[in-house]
Amino acid sequence: MNSKQRFLGACRGAALDRPPVWIMRQAGRTLPEYNAVRQRHSFMDIVRTPELAALVTLQPVQRFPLDAAIIFSDILVVPAAMGVDVQFVPHPVLGTAVKSSADVDALRVGGAAESLGYVAEALRIVRAELGDEKALLGFAGAPFTIASYMVEGGGSKTYSKVKGLMYREPALYDRLLTAISDVTADYLAAQIAAGADAVQIFDSWAGELGPADFAQFALPYVQRIAGRLAGLGAPVIYYVNGVGNLLEHAKASGAGVLGIDWRVELGEVRRRLGSATVVQGNLDPAVLFGPKELIRAKTYEIISQTTGVSHILNLGHGVQPDTPLEGIETFVQAVVDWRRPEHE
Amino acid sequence: MNSKQRFLGACRGAALDRPPVWIMRQAGRTLPEYNAVRQRHSFMDIVRTPELAALVTLQPVQRFPLDAAIIFSDILVVPAAMGVDVQFVPHPVLGTAVKSSADVDALRVGGAAESLGYVAEALRIVRAELGDEKALLGFAGAPFTIASYMVEGGGSKTYSKVKGLMYREPALYDRLLTAISDVTADYLAAQIAAGADAVQIFDSWAGELGPADFAQFALPYVQRIAGRLAGLGAPVIYYVNGVGNLLEHAKASGAGVLGIDWRVELGEVRRRLGSATVVQGNLDPAVLFGPKELIRAKTYEIISQTTGVSHILNLGHGVQPDTPLEGIETFVQAVVDWRRPEHE
Secondary structure (H helix, E strand, O other): OOOHHHHHHOOOOOOOOOOOOOOOOOOOOOOOOHHHHHHOOOHHHHHHHHHHHHHHHHHHHOOOOOOEEOOOOOOOOOHHHHOOOOOEEEEEEEEEOOOOOOHOOOOOOOHHHHHHHHHHHHHHHHHHHHOOOOOOEEEOOOOHHHHHHHHOOEEOOOHHHHHHHHHHHHHHHHHHHHHHHHHHHHHHHHHHHHOOOOOEEEEOOOOOOHHHHHHHHHHHHHHHHHHHHHHOOEEEEEOOHHHEEEEEEHHHHOOOOEEEOOOOOOOHHHHHHHOOEEEEEEHHHHHHHHHHHHHHHHHHHHHOOOOOOEEEEEEOOOEEEEOHHHHHHHHHHHHHHOOHHHHH | OOHHHHHHHHHHHOOOOOOOOOOOOOOOOOHHHHHHHHHHHHHHHHHHHHHHHHHHHHHHHHOOOOOEEEEOOOOOHHHHHHOOOEEEOOOOOOOOOOOOOHHHHHHOOOOOOHHHHHHHHHHHHHHHOOOOOOOOEEEOOOHHHHHHHHHHEEEEOOOOOHHHHHHHHHHHHHHHHHHHHHHHHHHHHHHHHHHOOEEEEEEOOHHOOHHHHHHHHHHHHHHHHHHHHHHOOOOEEEEEHHHHHHHHHHHOOOOOOOOOOOOOOOHHHHHHHHOOOEEEEEEOOOHHHHHHHHHHHHHHHHHHOOOOEEEEEEEOOOOOOOOHHHHHHHHHHHHHHOOOOOOO
């Protein structure tokens, strides 16, 4: 069984001798070979140049025994494709924060996904390099998270602008989120057509919504995307940062795999979701700053909480830029070395 | 029944005609009368000058029909009292981030709480002004949150330094947290002696710990403080931002009241904690940016989830600086106007 078969088997609920493993943000700032590329090219140049994006995508799978590569890109290429000015300074700054009906009317929907052909091209290059040995993932941001950036004009600590819009003007909010959802669905479908075996939808900020607001203002748009992708044969992973309070709702996202952050234990997730839901996660990224024995112990503790059900090992959030490489190596190797007792 | 009786009654589990209400960060940047004071005095001058701190503490209870005042101060006065340089630029920057045994040895413990006499003096002034009409709250940061600032050297998105320390050097981490706990217990006891009717311990960042780490690295120090305060007759409120995944552990904090953020519904909290635990919260601060009808509806929805058990109304996090004053007014008035059906 190669890595791709292992990864797709886990997504489909197969019983495996060991879970597959990859790491959110595995390509990028944590790796010296990425930083070497970055010295010669800007972040957005790497994202927009298929050969560079492909090179950087392959770096972590060449260094570590990971089961999947994930295309190097950024969730903010979608608002950029919709006509919003996006700059990284280095934190993201989005021009003309969306706040009126005219702002939504001005967004490009038709043709937006097609303008992201450079991502599809990068996926084709990576696919050719990987062959069918390892899985290849595409991704996009979830509509609430993307809308947050567009309405706030960048990151936020409070989300008061985007929440204010949804509370005061729910119809306008719905038009904005629907537009983002449709572009995102087209974009993810194009990634699958270009060779992505699975796609992950990142909802970095939906955990800032209470459960009722999540169900009303975030989930329906993820369901819209998942519905559009359902016939394409590629598993969909829905990752919500802060999913612990939202599990019962998130289960209905339409995605086959639910990505879990580290703030909730997988044993608890299992009790609340049942054994049918495939989960991904969830080591605290900060554990990789700890000693090797602790990394291994905490990794095996996570696996022990999911024994008997399909599970994709990952961190509970993106790997941090200053993470020691030996911490990453220890984590990945611990998973690769593990065997389910009955398979020993 | 006046506001102080109402507030203390709720803390002790009494059945009331309506819950008491106050707002985290009710004194400060949201109010024009505070900003007028701030134009003439720095933030730390206000905190360190008892007459100014008292003036600012009283502003919100003069403007809104709140049941409690909370002393205007900052959780970082504790590390400052322990000898750490603390600057607000305006975000907090702490000098000489704690990372070694020598750094912990250098911290002042004995006498640290006494050096915060200006807070006690401010409490005495406010107490004299309020009389026994309204409740008066003191507060401090929880040890994990304070340690985070001290080890990270300020705010953090990742907490990798403080978590790295606790994973790599648990004995050193324990010494640091114990020192913070002892200073904090003395400091809160002094606030109670100076007239605080109750004290709140703010754990802004403990929600960034997984449940097992919370139980091991945050909770024991809160228990240590609560144990020290147990005989003083003042209720202790323990607020954890992100408590939804930690409820079963947080219940054992030793505090009589548990403050709940907005990411988990109080009905769910009730199911998991039982009806004996008094809860405080938990309207999403962003709701105050919405229309009045929505503010009222969401406030009454929260009350409906706690009917029959003691509950202190509050936001689920601090009020945001740019919140419309009429949003705050609507929220407070909605609680004041509400009556339990059997009391109508």
